[in-house]
Amino acid sequence: MNEIFPSGAINTEAPPAPAHPDGARRPLGPGSWYARPAARYWTAPPAPTAAHAFHAALPDYAPTRLVELPSLAAELGVGRVFVKDESSRLGLPAFKALGASWALHRVLAERGDAAAGATGAPEPVDAGAGVAAGPAGAAAGSAGMAIGPAGAGAAEPVTFVTATDGNHGRAVARIARLLGQRAHVFVSRGVHPEAVAAIEGEGARVTRVAGPYDLAVREAARAVEDAGVGPGAGSGSGRQASPTVLVQDSGRPGYERIPGWIVEGYATLFTEIDAQLAAAGDGAPDLVAVPVGVGSLAQAAVTHYRAPGPGPGTGAGAGAGPALLAVEPEAAACVLESLRRGARVGVATGDTAMAGLNCGTPSSLAWPALRAGLDAAVAVSEARAARAVRDLAALGVPSGPCGAASLAGVRAALTGDGAADRRAALGLGPTATLVLLSTEGPAANPHGQDTSAHGRSPEPRGSDANAYSQTPDPYGPDTHQHEPATHPYGPGSTPQGPATHPEA
Ligand SMILES: Cc1ncc(COP(=O)(O)O)c(C=O)c1O
Numbered sequence: 001m002n003e004i005f006p007s008g009a010i011n012t013e014a015p016p017a018p019a020h021p022d023g024a025r026r027p028l029g030p031g032s033w034y035a036r037p038a039a040r041y042w043t044a045p046p047a048p049t050a051a052h053a054f055h056a057a058l059p060d061y062a063p064t065r066l067v068e069l070p071s072l073a074a075e076l077g078v079g080r081v082f083v084k085d086e087s088s089r090l091g092l093p094a095f096k097a098l099g100a101s102w103a104l105h106r107v108l109a110e111r112g113d114a115a116a117g118a119t120g121a122p123e124p125v126d127a128g129a130g131v132a133a134g135p136a137g138a139a140a141g142s143a144g145m146a147i148g149p150a151g152a153g154a155a156e157p158v159t160f161v162t163a164t165d166g167n168h169g170r171a172v173a174r175i176a177r178l179l180g181q182r183a184h185v186f187v188s189r190g191v192h193p194e195a196v197a198a199i200e201g202e203g204a205r206v207t208r209v210a211g212p213y214d215l216a217v218r219e220a221a222r223a224v225e226d227a228g229v230g231p232g233a234g235s236g237s238g239r240q241a242s243p244t245v246l247v248q249d250s251g252r253p254g255y256e257r258i259p260g261w262i263v264e265g266y267a268t269l270f271t272e273i274d275a276q277l278a279a280a281g282d283g284a285p286d287l288v289a290v291p292v293g294v295g296s297l298a299q300a301a302v303t304h305y306r307a308p309g310p311g312p313g314t315g316a317g318a319g320a321g322p323a324l325l326a327v328e329p330e331a332a333a334c335v336l337e338s339l340r341r342g343a344r345v346g347v348a349t350g351d352t353a354m355a356g357l358n359c360g361t362p363s364s365l366a367w368p369a370l371r372a373g374l375d376a377a378v379a380v381s382e383a384r385a386a387r388a389v390r391d392l393a394a395l396g397v398p399s400g401p402c403g404a405a406s407l408a409g410v411r412a413a414l415t416g417d418g419a420a421d422r423r424a425a426l427g428l429g430p431t432a433t434l435v436l437l438s439t440e441g442p443a444a445n446p447h448g449q450d451t452s453a454h455g456r457s458p459e460p461r462g463s464d465a466n467a468y469s470q471t472p473d474p475y476g477p478d479t480h481q482h483e484p485a486t487h488p489y490g491p492g493s494t495p496q497g498p499a500t501h502p503e504a
Pocket of ligand 1 (some may be wrong): 297440
Protein backbone atom coordinates (compact mmCIF):
# COMPACT_ATOMS: atom_id res chain seq x y z
CA MET A 1 0.00 0.00 0.00
CA ASN A 2 1.41 3.31 -0.96
CA GLU A 3 1.19 6.41 1.09
CA ILE A 4 1.31 9.98 0.03
CA PHE A 5 2.74 12.77 2.04
CA PRO A 6 1.91 16.41 1.87
CA SER A 7 4.58 18.45 0.22
CA GLY A 8 7.30 19.27 2.68
CA ALA A 9 7.02 16.01 4.60
CA ILE A 10 10.04 14.41 3.01
CA ASN A 11 12.82 16.58 4.21
CA THR A 12 13.30 18.59 7.30
CA GLU A 13 15.06 21.29 5.35
CA ALA A 14 13.52 24.50 4.14
CA PRO A 15 12.18 24.61 0.57
CA PRO A 16 14.82 24.78 -2.17
CA ALA A 17 16.86 27.91 -1.98
CA PRO A 18 17.48 30.09 -5.01
CA ALA A 19 20.55 29.30 -7.06
CA HIS A 20 23.19 30.92 -4.91
CA PRO A 21 26.59 29.66 -3.82
CA ASP A 22 25.59 29.64 -0.17
CA GLY A 23 22.52 27.60 -0.95
CA ALA A 24 24.72 25.26 -2.93
CA ARG A 25 26.69 24.52 0.22
CA ARG A 26 23.78 24.22 2.59
CA PRO A 27 24.37 21.18 4.84
CA LEU A 28 22.41 18.03 4.14
CA GLY A 29 19.43 17.62 6.41
CA PRO A 30 18.84 14.27 8.09
CA GLY A 31 15.86 13.61 5.84
CA SER A 32 17.92 14.08 2.69
CA TRP A 33 20.18 11.06 3.11
CA TYR A 34 19.70 7.30 3.24
CA ALA A 35 22.36 4.58 3.33
CA ARG A 36 22.33 0.79 3.48
CA PRO A 37 25.88 -0.49 2.90
CA ALA A 38 24.79 -4.14 2.78
CA ALA A 39 23.23 -3.42 -0.61
CA ARG A 40 26.52 -3.83 -2.43
CA TYR A 41 26.73 -7.47 -1.37
CA TRP A 42 23.32 -8.27 -2.84
CA THR A 43 23.24 -10.32 -6.03
CA ALA A 44 20.66 -9.52 -8.69
CA PRO A 45 19.27 -11.98 -11.20
CA PRO A 46 21.30 -12.20 -14.43
CA ALA A 47 20.84 -9.21 -16.68
CA PRO A 48 19.53 -9.55 -20.26
CA THR A 49 22.16 -8.37 -22.73
CA ALA A 50 20.41 -8.36 -26.12
CA ALA A 51 19.80 -4.62 -26.22
CA HIS A 52 23.48 -3.81 -26.54
CA ALA A 53 23.78 -5.88 -29.71
CA PHE A 54 20.70 -4.13 -31.08
CA HIS A 55 22.08 -0.66 -30.35
CA ALA A 56 25.54 -1.55 -31.63
CA ALA A 57 24.01 -2.60 -34.95
CA LEU A 58 22.42 0.80 -35.49
CA PRO A 59 24.54 2.56 -38.10
CA ASP A 60 24.65 5.81 -36.14
CA TYR A 61 25.43 4.20 -32.83
CA ALA A 62 28.53 5.31 -30.97
CA PRO A 63 29.35 5.01 -27.29
CA THR A 64 28.98 8.32 -25.51
CA ARG A 65 32.16 9.61 -23.98
CA LEU A 66 33.44 8.93 -20.48
CA VAL A 67 35.37 12.01 -19.39
CA GLU A 68 37.91 11.97 -16.58
CA LEU A 69 37.91 15.13 -14.45
CA PRO A 70 40.94 15.18 -12.12
CA SER A 71 39.97 18.52 -10.58
CA LEU A 72 36.76 16.99 -9.28
CA ALA A 73 38.71 14.05 -7.87
CA ALA A 74 40.92 16.49 -6.00
CA GLU A 75 37.93 18.47 -4.75
CA LEU A 76 36.10 15.35 -3.56
CA GLY A 77 39.16 13.68 -2.05
CA VAL A 78 39.00 10.52 -4.17
CA GLY A 79 41.31 8.89 -6.69
CA ARG A 80 39.50 9.36 -10.01
CA VAL A 81 36.23 10.89 -11.18
CA PHE A 82 34.67 10.06 -14.54
CA VAL A 83 31.56 11.62 -16.05
CA LYS A 84 29.47 9.67 -18.56
CA ASP A 85 28.33 12.40 -20.93
CA GLU A 86 24.89 11.62 -22.41
CA SER A 87 24.45 15.05 -24.00
CA SER A 88 24.42 13.42 -27.43
CA ARG A 89 22.98 9.94 -27.65
CA LEU A 90 21.61 8.56 -30.92
CA GLY A 91 21.01 12.09 -32.13
CA LEU A 92 19.16 13.29 -29.02
CA PRO A 93 20.41 15.28 -26.02
CA ALA A 94 19.67 12.66 -23.35
CA PHE A 95 20.18 8.94 -22.71
CA LYS A 96 16.51 8.08 -23.12
CA ALA A 97 16.63 6.84 -26.72
CA LEU A 98 18.44 3.74 -25.45
CA GLY A 99 15.27 2.59 -23.72
CA ALA A 100 12.74 3.84 -26.25
CA SER A 101 14.49 2.29 -29.25
CA TRP A 102 14.73 -1.14 -27.66
CA ALA A 103 11.18 -1.06 -26.30
CA LEU A 104 9.58 0.04 -29.57
CA HIS A 105 11.63 -2.55 -31.41
CA ARG A 106 10.38 -5.24 -29.03
CA VAL A 107 6.76 -4.12 -29.27
CA LEU A 108 6.77 -4.10 -33.05
CA ALA A 109 8.69 -7.36 -33.21
CA GLU A 110 6.06 -8.97 -31.05
CA ARG A 111 3.30 -7.63 -33.25
CA GLY A 112 5.04 -9.12 -36.26
CA ASP A 113 4.98 -5.86 -38.15
CA ALA A 114 7.37 -5.29 -41.01
CA ALA A 115 9.57 -2.26 -41.38
CA ALA A 116 10.26 -1.71 -45.05
CA GLY A 117 13.31 0.40 -44.39
CA ALA A 118 14.97 -2.57 -42.81
CA THR A 119 14.64 -4.66 -45.93
CA GLY A 120 17.72 -6.71 -46.46
CA ALA A 121 19.32 -5.71 -43.21
CA PRO A 122 20.30 -8.43 -40.80
CA GLU A 123 17.98 -8.72 -37.85
CA PRO A 124 20.42 -8.34 -34.99
CA VAL A 125 18.35 -9.69 -32.17
CA ASP A 126 15.10 -11.50 -32.73
CA ALA A 127 14.81 -13.89 -35.61
CA GLY A 128 11.74 -12.99 -37.58
CA ALA A 129 11.24 -9.81 -35.69
CA GLY A 130 9.69 -6.95 -37.52
CA VAL A 131 11.99 -4.04 -36.83
CA ALA A 132 15.66 -4.26 -37.52
CA ALA A 133 18.48 -1.86 -37.53
CA GLY A 134 19.16 -1.25 -41.14
CA PRO A 135 19.76 1.26 -43.87
CA ALA A 136 18.13 4.55 -43.17
CA GLY A 137 14.77 4.92 -44.74
CA ALA A 138 13.35 8.13 -46.07
CA ALA A 139 11.94 9.14 -42.75
CA ALA A 140 15.28 8.80 -41.02
CA GLY A 141 16.64 11.81 -42.86
CA SER A 142 18.92 13.86 -40.68
CA ALA A 143 17.61 12.37 -37.53
CA GLY A 144 20.78 10.62 -36.58
CA MET A 145 19.37 7.14 -36.24
CA ALA A 146 19.02 4.84 -39.16
CA ILE A 147 16.07 2.67 -38.43
CA GLY A 148 13.84 2.26 -41.43
CA PRO A 149 10.21 3.29 -41.47
CA ALA A 150 7.40 0.91 -42.13
CA GLY A 151 6.44 0.94 -45.77
CA ALA A 152 4.00 -0.57 -48.21
CA GLY A 153 2.65 -3.83 -46.99
CA ALA A 154 3.40 -3.05 -43.36
CA ALA A 155 0.64 -3.28 -40.82
CA GLU A 156 -1.29 -0.18 -39.87
CA PRO A 157 1.01 2.19 -37.96
CA VAL A 158 1.00 1.85 -34.21
CA THR A 159 0.35 4.89 -32.08
CA PHE A 160 2.77 4.82 -29.17
CA VAL A 161 1.35 6.68 -26.21
CA THR A 162 3.43 7.88 -23.32
CA ALA A 163 3.64 10.45 -20.56
CA THR A 164 6.81 12.43 -20.09
CA ASP A 165 8.56 15.10 -18.16
CA GLY A 166 10.62 15.72 -21.27
CA ASN A 167 13.23 13.31 -22.46
CA HIS A 168 11.41 9.99 -22.65
CA GLY A 169 8.57 11.50 -24.67
CA ARG A 170 10.97 13.05 -27.13
CA ALA A 171 12.79 9.73 -27.52
CA VAL A 172 9.53 7.82 -28.10
CA ALA A 173 8.43 10.44 -30.61
CA ARG A 174 11.75 10.30 -32.44
CA ILE A 175 11.94 6.52 -32.63
CA ALA A 176 8.28 6.22 -33.62
CA ARG A 177 8.84 8.68 -36.45
CA LEU A 178 11.92 6.84 -37.66
CA LEU A 179 9.96 3.61 -37.66
CA GLY A 180 7.06 5.13 -39.58
CA GLN A 181 4.80 4.87 -36.55
CA ARG A 182 2.91 7.52 -34.58
CA ALA A 183 3.33 8.98 -31.12
CA HIS A 184 0.99 10.70 -28.71
CA VAL A 185 2.86 12.28 -25.82
CA PHE A 186 1.30 13.59 -22.61
CA VAL A 187 3.57 16.31 -21.22
CA SER A 188 3.43 17.23 -17.57
CA ARG A 189 3.50 20.74 -16.18
CA GLY A 190 6.89 22.35 -15.78
CA VAL A 191 8.52 20.91 -18.88
CA HIS A 192 10.38 23.65 -20.69
CA PRO A 193 8.56 24.97 -23.80
CA GLU A 194 11.57 24.20 -25.96
CA ALA A 195 11.47 20.58 -24.84
CA VAL A 196 7.75 20.43 -25.68
CA ALA A 197 8.42 22.01 -29.07
CA ALA A 198 11.10 19.40 -29.72
CA ILE A 199 8.55 16.62 -29.14
CA GLU A 200 6.13 18.30 -31.52
CA GLY A 201 8.98 18.69 -33.96
CA GLU A 202 9.21 14.92 -34.12
CA GLY A 203 5.68 14.88 -35.51
CA ALA A 204 4.10 13.63 -32.31
CA ARG A 205 0.69 14.67 -31.11
CA VAL A 206 1.25 16.46 -27.81
CA THR A 207 -1.27 16.78 -25.01
CA ARG A 208 -0.27 19.23 -22.30
CA VAL A 209 -1.34 18.10 -18.86
CA ALA A 210 -2.10 20.77 -16.25
CA GLY A 211 -0.49 18.83 -13.46
CA PRO A 212 2.57 16.87 -12.40
CA TYR A 213 4.15 13.86 -14.04
CA ASP A 214 2.08 11.30 -12.18
CA LEU A 215 -1.08 12.91 -13.54
CA ALA A 216 0.35 12.80 -17.06
CA VAL A 217 1.09 9.10 -16.57
CA ARG A 218 -2.49 8.51 -15.54
CA GLU A 219 -3.89 10.46 -18.47
CA ALA A 220 -1.70 8.60 -20.96
CA ALA A 221 -2.82 5.26 -19.55
CA ARG A 222 -6.42 6.39 -19.73
CA ALA A 223 -6.01 7.44 -23.35
CA VAL A 224 -4.89 3.93 -24.20
CA GLU A 225 -7.82 2.46 -22.31
CA ASP A 226 -10.18 4.79 -24.15
CA ALA A 227 -8.68 3.57 -27.40
CA GLY A 228 -10.13 0.23 -26.50
CA VAL A 229 -7.24 -1.90 -25.33
CA GLY A 230 -5.04 -2.36 -22.34
CA PRO A 231 -1.38 -1.54 -22.28
CA GLY A 232 -0.61 -2.99 -25.67
CA ALA A 233 2.02 -5.68 -25.86
CA GLY A 234 2.03 -5.73 -22.09
CA SER A 235 -0.96 -7.98 -22.19
CA GLY A 236 1.16 -10.78 -23.53
CA SER A 237 -1.73 -11.80 -25.73
CA GLY A 238 0.20 -11.83 -28.97
CA ARG A 239 -0.83 -9.74 -31.97
CA GLN A 240 -2.88 -6.74 -30.89
CA ALA A 241 -6.18 -5.82 -32.41
CA SER A 242 -5.60 -2.14 -31.77
CA PRO A 243 -2.56 -0.20 -32.88
CA THR A 244 -2.41 1.89 -29.70
CA VAL A 245 0.31 0.90 -27.25
CA LEU A 246 1.34 2.50 -23.97
CA VAL A 247 5.14 2.79 -23.79
CA GLN A 248 5.75 4.09 -20.30
CA ASP A 249 9.18 4.13 -18.67
CA SER A 250 7.69 3.37 -15.28
CA GLY A 251 6.06 0.16 -14.15
CA ARG A 252 2.96 -0.35 -12.08
CA PRO A 253 1.45 -3.61 -10.94
CA GLY A 254 0.02 -5.21 -14.06
CA TYR A 255 2.09 -3.08 -16.43
CA GLU A 256 5.75 -4.00 -16.19
CA ARG A 257 6.73 -5.73 -19.40
CA ILE A 258 7.31 -2.70 -21.61
CA PRO A 259 8.98 -0.75 -18.78
CA GLY A 260 11.21 -3.81 -18.43
CA TRP A 261 12.29 -3.51 -22.05
CA ILE A 262 13.08 0.16 -21.50
CA VAL A 263 15.28 -0.79 -18.55
CA GLU A 264 16.98 -3.43 -20.69
CA GLY A 265 17.76 -0.72 -23.23
CA TYR A 266 19.44 1.44 -20.61
CA ALA A 267 21.92 -1.39 -19.93
CA THR A 268 23.94 -0.35 -22.97
CA LEU A 269 25.12 2.72 -21.09
CA PHE A 270 26.68 0.59 -18.35
CA THR A 271 28.18 -1.89 -20.78
CA GLU A 272 29.94 1.04 -22.41
CA ILE A 273 31.25 2.26 -19.06
CA ASP A 274 32.79 -1.16 -18.36
CA ALA A 275 34.78 -1.01 -21.58
CA GLN A 276 35.71 2.64 -21.16
CA LEU A 277 36.95 2.21 -17.60
CA ALA A 278 39.00 -0.79 -18.66
CA ALA A 279 40.51 1.30 -21.44
CA ALA A 280 41.33 3.99 -18.88
CA GLY A 281 43.19 1.43 -16.81
CA ASP A 282 40.53 1.21 -14.16
CA GLY A 283 38.56 -1.89 -13.38
CA ALA A 284 35.38 -1.49 -11.44
CA PRO A 285 34.12 1.83 -10.15
CA ASP A 286 33.76 2.24 -6.40
CA LEU A 287 30.69 4.44 -6.71
CA VAL A 288 28.21 5.19 -9.47
CA ALA A 289 25.92 8.21 -9.05
CA VAL A 290 22.58 7.97 -10.87
CA PRO A 291 19.99 10.73 -11.32
CA VAL A 292 16.61 9.26 -10.38
CA GLY A 293 13.06 10.02 -11.40
CA VAL A 294 10.95 6.86 -11.24
CA GLY A 295 14.07 4.73 -10.77
CA SER A 296 14.20 2.81 -14.04
CA LEU A 297 17.72 3.98 -14.89
CA ALA A 298 18.80 3.16 -11.34
CA GLN A 299 17.20 -0.27 -11.76
CA ALA A 300 19.38 -0.77 -14.82
CA ALA A 301 22.41 0.23 -12.75
CA VAL A 302 21.51 -2.20 -9.98
CA THR A 303 20.88 -4.96 -12.48
CA HIS A 304 24.19 -4.35 -14.21
CA TYR A 305 26.42 -4.00 -11.17
CA ARG A 306 24.76 -6.56 -8.92
CA ALA A 307 24.20 -9.36 -11.44
CA PRO A 308 26.52 -12.35 -11.39
CA GLY A 309 28.90 -12.31 -14.30
CA PRO A 310 32.44 -11.82 -15.43
CA GLY A 311 32.28 -8.12 -16.20
CA PRO A 312 34.16 -5.53 -14.19
CA GLY A 313 32.06 -3.93 -11.56
CA THR A 314 29.56 -6.72 -11.42
CA GLY A 315 28.76 -8.84 -8.40
CA ALA A 316 30.84 -11.55 -10.04
CA GLY A 317 31.29 -13.37 -6.77
CA ALA A 318 34.05 -10.92 -5.91
CA GLY A 319 32.32 -9.52 -2.86
CA ALA A 320 31.14 -5.97 -2.84
CA GLY A 321 30.21 -4.23 -6.07
CA PRO A 322 30.31 -0.47 -6.43
CA ALA A 323 28.23 1.70 -4.16
CA LEU A 324 25.19 2.90 -6.08
CA LEU A 325 23.98 6.38 -5.14
CA ALA A 326 20.54 7.61 -6.23
CA VAL A 327 20.25 11.38 -6.61
CA GLU A 328 16.87 13.11 -6.62
CA PRO A 329 15.64 16.71 -6.37
CA GLU A 330 14.34 17.72 -2.98
CA ALA A 331 11.11 18.55 -4.79
CA ALA A 332 10.52 14.94 -5.87
CA ALA A 333 12.49 12.49 -3.73
CA CYS A 334 10.13 9.53 -4.00
CA VAL A 335 12.82 6.84 -4.06
CA LEU A 336 14.62 8.32 -1.06
CA GLU A 337 11.37 8.45 0.86
CA SER A 338 10.48 4.90 -0.17
CA LEU A 339 13.88 3.60 0.94
CA ARG A 340 13.58 5.38 4.27
CA ARG A 341 10.17 3.85 4.85
CA GLY A 342 10.98 0.43 3.42
CA ALA A 343 7.94 0.59 1.16
CA ARG A 344 7.19 2.07 -2.24
CA VAL A 345 5.47 5.35 -1.49
CA GLY A 346 4.32 8.30 -3.53
CA VAL A 347 5.14 11.86 -2.64
CA ALA A 348 3.64 15.15 -3.67
CA THR A 349 6.01 16.87 -6.03
CA GLY A 350 6.87 20.50 -6.49
CA ASP A 351 8.71 22.49 -9.12
CA THR A 352 12.29 21.76 -10.00
CA ALA A 353 14.69 22.64 -12.78
CA MET A 354 15.54 18.92 -12.77
CA ALA A 355 12.41 18.35 -14.83
CA GLY A 356 13.25 14.80 -15.88
CA LEU A 357 13.53 13.78 -12.24
CA ASN A 358 10.24 15.36 -11.20
CA CYS A 359 8.38 12.12 -10.49
CA GLY A 360 6.27 11.32 -7.45
CA THR A 361 6.11 7.52 -7.49
CA PRO A 362 8.86 4.93 -8.00
CA SER A 363 8.34 2.35 -10.72
CA SER A 364 6.85 -0.83 -9.29
CA LEU A 365 9.21 -2.80 -11.49
CA ALA A 366 12.25 -0.91 -10.26
CA TRP A 367 11.34 -0.84 -6.60
CA PRO A 368 12.45 -4.36 -5.55
CA ALA A 369 15.82 -3.82 -7.22
CA LEU A 370 16.22 -0.38 -5.68
CA ARG A 371 15.28 -1.58 -2.22
CA ALA A 372 17.72 -4.49 -2.39
CA GLY A 373 20.55 -3.02 -4.41
CA LEU A 374 20.89 0.72 -3.80
CA ASP A 375 23.49 1.70 -1.21
CA ALA A 376 22.43 5.25 -0.76
CA ALA A 377 20.08 8.00 -1.82
CA VAL A 378 20.42 11.73 -1.50
CA ALA A 379 18.09 14.65 -2.23
CA VAL A 380 19.73 17.76 -3.64
CA SER A 381 18.63 21.36 -3.65
CA GLU A 382 18.04 23.45 -6.75
CA ALA A 383 21.07 25.52 -5.83
CA ARG A 384 23.35 22.49 -5.71
CA ALA A 385 22.13 21.34 -9.11
CA ALA A 386 22.56 24.79 -10.63
CA ARG A 387 26.10 25.02 -9.31
CA ALA A 388 26.89 21.58 -10.73
CA VAL A 389 25.59 22.64 -14.16
CA ARG A 390 27.91 25.63 -14.14
CA ASP A 391 30.93 23.71 -12.88
CA LEU A 392 30.56 20.88 -15.36
CA ALA A 393 30.18 23.39 -18.19
CA ALA A 394 33.42 25.05 -17.09
CA LEU A 395 35.09 21.64 -17.20
CA GLY A 396 33.86 21.00 -20.74
CA VAL A 397 30.94 18.72 -19.94
CA PRO A 398 27.61 20.12 -21.18
CA SER A 399 25.01 19.01 -18.64
CA GLY A 400 21.41 19.89 -18.07
CA PRO A 401 20.12 20.05 -14.49
CA CYS A 402 19.19 16.35 -14.37
CA GLY A 403 22.59 15.32 -15.67
CA ALA A 404 24.44 17.58 -13.27
CA ALA A 405 22.41 16.22 -10.36
CA SER A 406 24.95 13.39 -10.11
CA LEU A 407 27.73 15.82 -9.28
CA ALA A 408 25.45 17.71 -6.92
CA GLY A 409 24.65 14.42 -5.20
CA VAL A 410 28.23 13.27 -4.67
CA ARG A 411 29.20 16.71 -3.43
CA ALA A 412 26.34 16.63 -0.94
CA ALA A 413 27.31 13.12 0.17
CA LEU A 414 31.09 13.46 0.31
CA THR A 415 31.54 16.95 1.72
CA GLY A 416 30.21 19.00 4.59
CA ASP A 417 29.02 18.04 8.05
CA GLY A 418 28.77 14.31 8.53
CA ALA A 419 30.77 13.55 5.39
CA ALA A 420 33.09 11.10 7.16
CA ASP A 421 30.14 8.92 8.16
CA ARG A 422 28.65 9.07 4.69
CA ARG A 423 31.99 8.19 3.07
CA ALA A 424 32.29 5.24 5.42
CA ALA A 425 28.77 4.10 4.56
CA LEU A 426 29.68 4.27 0.88
CA GLY A 427 32.96 2.42 1.48
CA LEU A 428 34.98 5.17 -0.19
CA GLY A 429 38.67 5.72 0.47
CA PRO A 430 41.07 8.28 -0.99
CA THR A 431 41.82 6.13 -4.05
CA ALA A 432 38.19 5.48 -4.97
CA THR A 433 36.96 5.76 -8.55
CA LEU A 434 33.63 7.55 -9.03
CA VAL A 435 31.43 7.46 -12.11
CA LEU A 436 28.84 10.23 -12.41
CA LEU A 437 26.07 9.77 -14.95
CA SER A 438 25.36 13.03 -16.71
CA THR A 439 22.14 11.90 -18.32
CA GLU A 440 21.26 14.96 -20.39
CA GLY A 441 22.82 17.95 -22.07
CA PRO A 442 21.59 21.53 -21.69
CA ALA A 443 19.64 21.28 -24.95
CA ALA A 444 17.38 18.60 -23.46
CA ASN A 445 16.19 20.76 -20.63
CA PRO A 446 16.98 24.46 -20.90
CA HIS A 447 15.65 25.21 -17.42
CA GLY A 448 17.71 27.85 -15.73
CA GLN A 449 19.02 29.23 -19.00
CA ASP A 450 16.25 31.76 -19.46
CA THR A 451 13.61 33.61 -17.56
CA SER A 452 10.58 32.77 -19.66
CA ALA A 453 7.41 31.78 -17.87
CA HIS A 454 8.05 28.06 -18.14
CA GLY A 455 11.78 28.26 -17.97
CA ARG A 456 11.67 30.24 -14.76
CA SER A 457 13.60 29.34 -11.70
CA PRO A 458 11.59 26.74 -9.86
CA GLU A 459 9.30 27.80 -7.11
CA PRO A 460 9.50 26.25 -3.68
CA ARG A 461 8.08 22.80 -3.98
CA GLY A 462 4.52 22.17 -3.09
CA SER A 463 3.35 25.41 -4.63
CA ASP A 464 0.30 23.79 -6.12
CA ALA A 465 1.06 20.16 -5.71
CA ASN A 466 -1.29 19.43 -2.86
CA ALA A 467 -4.39 19.44 -5.00
CA TYR A 468 -2.90 16.48 -6.76
CA SER A 469 -1.52 14.87 -3.63
CA GLN A 470 -5.09 14.18 -2.55
CA THR A 471 -5.71 12.01 -5.58
CA PRO A 472 -5.45 8.23 -5.52
CA ASP A 473 -2.90 6.06 -7.30
CA PRO A 474 -1.17 8.02 -10.04
CA TYR A 475 -2.06 5.27 -12.45
CA GLY A 476 -5.71 5.21 -11.47
CA PRO A 477 -7.72 2.09 -10.83
CA ASP A 478 -5.91 -1.01 -11.95
CA THR A 479 -8.12 -1.80 -14.88
CA HIS A 480 -5.46 -2.74 -17.39
CA GLN A 481 -5.08 -6.23 -18.66
CA HIS A 482 -2.58 -8.03 -16.52
CA GLU A 483 0.55 -9.65 -17.75
CA PRO A 484 1.80 -13.04 -16.74
CA ALA A 485 3.62 -12.76 -13.43
CA THR A 486 7.24 -12.99 -14.48
CA HIS A 487 8.79 -10.59 -12.06
CA PRO A 488 12.58 -10.82 -12.31
CA TYR A 489 12.99 -10.58 -8.58
CA GLY A 490 10.68 -13.45 -7.86
CA PRO A 491 7.34 -13.78 -6.20
CA GLY A 492 6.71 -11.67 -3.19
CA SER A 493 9.36 -9.13 -4.05
CA THR A 494 6.89 -6.62 -5.40
CA PRO A 495 4.76 -4.56 -3.06
CA GLN A 496 1.42 -6.29 -2.97
CA GLY A 497 -1.76 -4.89 -4.35
CA PRO A 498 -2.44 -1.81 -6.40
CA ALA A 499 -0.43 1.23 -5.42
CA THR A 500 -3.29 3.18 -4.00
CA HIS A 501 -2.60 6.33 -2.07
CA PRO A 502 -4.83 6.93 0.92
CA GLU A 503 -6.13 10.41 1.31
CA ALA A 504 -3.53 12.56 2.96
C1 LIG B 1 17.85 13.37 -18.09
C2 LIG B 1 17.27 12.34 -17.20
N1 LIG B 1 18.05 11.80 -16.26
C3 LIG B 1 17.58 10.86 -15.43
C4 LIG B 1 16.25 10.45 -15.51
C5 LIG B 1 15.76 9.46 -14.49
O1 LIG B 1 15.38 8.25 -15.04
P1 LIG B 1 14.30 7.38 -14.27
O2 LIG B 1 12.99 8.08 -14.40
O3 LIG B 1 14.36 6.08 -14.95
O4 LIG B 1 14.74 7.31 -12.84
C6 LIG B 1 15.42 10.99 -16.48
C7 LIG B 1 14.01 10.56 -16.61
O5 LIG B 1 13.25 11.05 -17.40
C8 LIG B 1 15.94 11.96 -17.35
O6 LIG B 1 15.18 12.53 -18.30
